[in-house]
Amino acid sequence: MAAHTLYLWTAGCEFFIFPVKHYLHIMKKKLTTALLLLASACNLVNGQVKKAPAYPLITHNTYFSIWSMTDSLNAHPTRHWTGKDQSLIGMIKVDNTTYRFLGKDMPAFTTVLPASDEMTYKCQYTETEPAKDWQEVKFDDAKWKTGTAPFSDDKKQAKTLWAGKDIWVRRTFTLNDLNIDRLFLKLYHDDNIEVYLNGEKIFNTVGWTSDFKMIPLKDKFKEKLLKGKNVLAIHCANTAGGAWLDVGLANEPKAKSTGVLLAKQKDVTVNATQTIYDFECVGVDLKVTFTSPLLMNDLNIFARPVSYVSYKVKSNDGKNHKVKVYFGASTGIAVNTPAQEVTTQKYLTQSLSILKAGTVAQPVLQKKGDDLRIDWGYMYVAAPAAENAVQYVTPQSDAVNSFTGQVINTSSKVTKGRGLVLNTVLDFGNIGGTAKDKFVELGYDDLYSVQYFKQNLKPWWKTAGATIEKELTTAATDYAAVMQKCDAFNRSMYNAALKAGGKNYADLCVLGYRQSIAAHQLLKSPQGTTLFLSKENFSNGSINTVDVTYPSAPLYLIYNPVLLEGMLNGIFFYCDSKAWGRDFAAHDLGTYPLANGQTYGENMPVEESGNMIILTAAIVKAEGNASYAKKHWKTLSTWANYLSENGFDPGNQLCTDDFAGHLARNANLSVKAIVALGAYADMADKLGQKAVAQKYKAIAVDMANRWQKLADAGDHYSLVFEKKDTWSQKYNLIWDKVLGLHLFPAQVYKKEINYYLTKQNEFGLPLDSRKTYTKSDWIIWTASLADNPKDFKALVDPVYKFATETTSRVPLSDWHETKDGKMVGFQARSVVGGYFMKLLETQWVK
Template identity: 45%
Template sequence: MIMRAPAVPLITVDPYFSVWSMANELNEADTKHWTGQPHKLVGTAEVNGKEYCFMGGNDNGIKMKQTSVDINALSSKYRFTSDEINLVVTFTTPLLMDDLKLMSRPVSYIHVQAESNNGEAHDVTIKINVDDELCQNFKYEFPVDYKDISGPGFTCGKIGSKFQNVLNKAGDDLRINWGYLYLASNHEKASVIDVANTHEYGTVSHNIELSIPVNTGENANALFAVAYDDIKAIEYFNEPLNAYWKKDGETIEDALKQALSEYDSLFEKCEQFSSTLFAEAAESGNEKYAELVSLAYRQAIAGHKVCADTDGNVLFISKENFSNGCAATVDVTYPSIPQFLIYNPELVKGMLRPIFKYAATDIWYYDFAPHDAGTYPLVNGQVYSHGTCPTWQMPVEECGNMLICTAAVAVTENDVSFAKENWDHLEKWCNYLINNGVDPDNQLCTDDFAGHLAHNCNLSIKAIMGIASFAILNRMAGDEKKSEELMNVAKGMIDNWLVMAANEDGTYRLAFDRPDSFSMKYNAVWDQLFGLELFPKDTFKAETKAYLEKHSGEFGLMLDNRDTYTKSDWIVWSATLCDNKEDFNSIVDRLWHAYDKTESRVPMSDWYSTRTAKMVGFQNRTVQGGLFIKMLMDKEICKIK
């Protein structure tokens, strides 16, 4: 990867088990949780009695020289050198979406390969140390226990709090403080120890350190597995649920042993997948676009938790990272779905199920869709706007999102059964859009950080696409008459929209009552994705030209004329409206440039300044799955046949 990533993914399993390098070099600074709090992994190589540090801060031995770092969709690979040896250190989390049990398995790999750098054989000992702060919200929060659970052919240490208060709190800037952290290997010469340290106030911390001796002339590979068992993953309408990987009764020790035994074959699959993804993305855009989606891939998945409900249905629960901590947020689901429609649409259904379930309760009395289903990891009903307070709801936004997402799943799978299970909700929400969507009143859209806005032109497009989506579903369900009626409603709304939204230069407004204003029209992309052609040909020709010539800063296309900030997902959606690949690349290249140059060393922020590339807010959010929308378009997965 040519881009200097703002943060490099190391362990990416879920919102709690998430470790990153936020520096240019892996041994320049401590590794961190995505929130920025320390989650220290230390890696050292002992050569001829001399200890070199390749991972972690500078107080862990002589710093090895890092010569490169490369990132693909599923692995991050570092290379180091010293006078005696070279090291290749590869971090892999096998998030292959065609195998949900594998994807949800909370095991991530660190593979270290040593080779001589001077023609001589060297005895090398590779050590990985994991800090007990990975199982605490803050280090020293609770007393921690260590246990050696090694057995024949399996070396493993385990640490966790003495007080296991599972699912004890919910919120945004939080780390897990229940469950157990594991460090394991199946190397025949591996050994594990407890590194205990007493804090000045008397609290004892326990780190796991696992050592593997290798010989640069023979077997020079050391494989480590880092794992986390959260015991219970999600509270789902007051029912604690296991993570999906446990659905057949598997234990974490089973999972670790299996993961270690299948590393070679899994890594090969991961490399093939990553290579194919890169090639397809480069064909859709260019190599910079391919780097963007490769970097986004693990982040978008690991901002979720995969579970199964009590009926065995897949749940894919997102967390609004550094936004407000909401779980299963509809307007976070909506921008993320391109990635999941491509690789496993069942996961999109897993995002929507909590909303349908909550909307069916007596608590939700509105005739429009909810915003969310809880605060992660407690998925017990909407918390945004204090649940059902009317002030901060997003009626048109969420109705349109639910209808579009459901239709996208149905078209992708060529199966309307999921929609039919939730038909009453969809019909109610479509009617809401018919009555309220042509010229929305003063309400929020997904870009709620910009505040309420009446007569929102892009939100009106959302309503139109939502109605058209229900027309698609009716057609798939065999009701051609109803489908035609709804499609005619959508067409009529577009006729009005084209007049009401028009600027004199052929572009379209931010709001119907604001002449010469501007906003991205990202919601219109579904007209092309579905192949509906409801908007007349060349409708957005002047609009996309203005994106390129008038509304872009050095680091990207502005969201609208109210400020110079932008959203990464909407940049790529808006660029996908362009008539040609050259214009698409011209817009998206600036997004790549922003991540390459930003001073905000965090997992990809989706809300940043087009002037400075600095993060305004949000980081490590699942919406980066939206960067895959051009690939989704080119694959024609959502196009109605």
């Protein structure tokens, strides 16, 4: 111990180091002050994370997932993880003053010129470059073709097929009303575009969109609109990938003053199952808690698609105040695009008051892809009937005023329309110094969640005959018990992560917990097995991608390995079928939500076969028996044989880091094959197949020895065999350590860790020597190879810095640039479950 340093140990914390003079200064204060200082230094007791790139509010599955993407809850509309607005509004009325604490009013656009999502329209077009004055009003386009929007190369969605490079479009329209406050261009384009209004260029950009964007136009362009005939002229160039063109115009009317003030946000804390905000208003303090009770030890609660929004109100000035709280949920939660019409219903059960909304069309499982929201099934807002909540439906434009009192008639029955709001008002009565609590529930019944080899599957919670009303009722009845369970889990999870890796590591685990789970859907297969199917969010939209399951696995191995089985079961089923027919594992089951077979364009034989074998071995270790391996032994043996022949020195193929491109002789991919063969041998031994175990253990040991020679680059091991000027994170090595295979000596881990510490940038360790970007999940795996807390912390702290300082305000990206901390791609993916690798290593490696 240093002569001038005091080491303190705090319950649930690490050692904290204080200079003696600082300690003596503390001792001069009152004991309570000293304790407060100590708690401040630690700030760990309740497991509260204070900063996130985006804050989870409602998190159940990839379709039912709502976030706040600013540090202040009332600074911006709440959004789906894709970034599309899914507005939740919260207000509190204290006596006669109204404050907004949740969300923000979304622009209420009116149509000037409808795009095709609102109304079918035709226009003139050509794919041959026209004369220079093609954009002018007087240009003669009579010889052009007539087409219906949208124009696209997508044969299923295009009204006019556009498969060439360039298209020129002229849309002539008539306006009688020029009363426009702020003009917007409503545009969906792929790729580069230039837009003219009555001959003048109003917009151009390079790139593409994956949906309509509302683009504000300068006031001078509004003046270009004429009463009578007008022309929009567009040139779009298809430079890469898909092609799409659709256009309209919209008006944003001037917002009317509502007289609503902003509540002062004093604090925000995030834990595993909750996000908690504290607000101050004149006379009253308000605590708002969003709870998605994703408790993996109770799948009945875990699978229930119901979140709580809880309110605790207390006087802060010693006086009594009349208080009402408002909660508004946009029907945008139940649509893919704002133009879709919805229908609503208000009804009562014995114990609940309920509002319900869903699209009129109900296109169940008719859309697949990445950047999509659900537009089938129904959203629900429920409140206990005993609370006498007032519930009603309004257009979006009337929602706020319905609570402030400027729109009085809340009894009118709005049952159908676009952009509606489900409104709930809770009356707290007179509030004094004793806090009062109330809550509402937000739920979603998707009717059918996934199509699994041509059969539509209901969500797991419906397989026993439950209805959404029963789920809402049970959730309300069990509210107090569920909140206690969540609190207990939040603490235990945080304390375990804290002990394993320190504060910054534990905070990362908190940020990863709900995000990882909410990228999955829990179901039962027609064969009765558990399915826990992921969506490859903002990557390519695949369902049940094996190399997304692989990094996600540590979280589920710790808390419920049955869920990891649910990630593997569908792949085993598919690979055992005649539809697959290959001697290596598939990459995916399709494109979400259609799990009818692989749709990814290229196989990853070594990657996916190694992943499946390693994860099966991990399940065997987690469950303490080899029954799961025995069930799939024939298939596992086929894959092991493939790896024994092709895995050691891989050919020019992709690995999970496919964004980095093809790579032959990938040393890290070779490690995966070697570890997988060692894991296969270990499972064979547990199944009593001693000869098989001996054979494959010998193969794995021989490969590991040869690997050390081929990958040797002096002070590190190379990215590519026999290229000493390259390097890479060998994150696959962690399974050799975690599964206790001992194929590689500890000095291999040590040499790599020492080298990595010399290659770090401000926001983390690059993935390899090719680029400066990284994958944060792999950094945690790599750091878990360290044999001491100091080195682990040195590698993890830059990841924490990225998570808390990035300017990319989206649900945590796992692919970011290490020099500036910005996301490169991917967001809201399940792979952040891989952050739990250090906790898994701590629990499994003794």
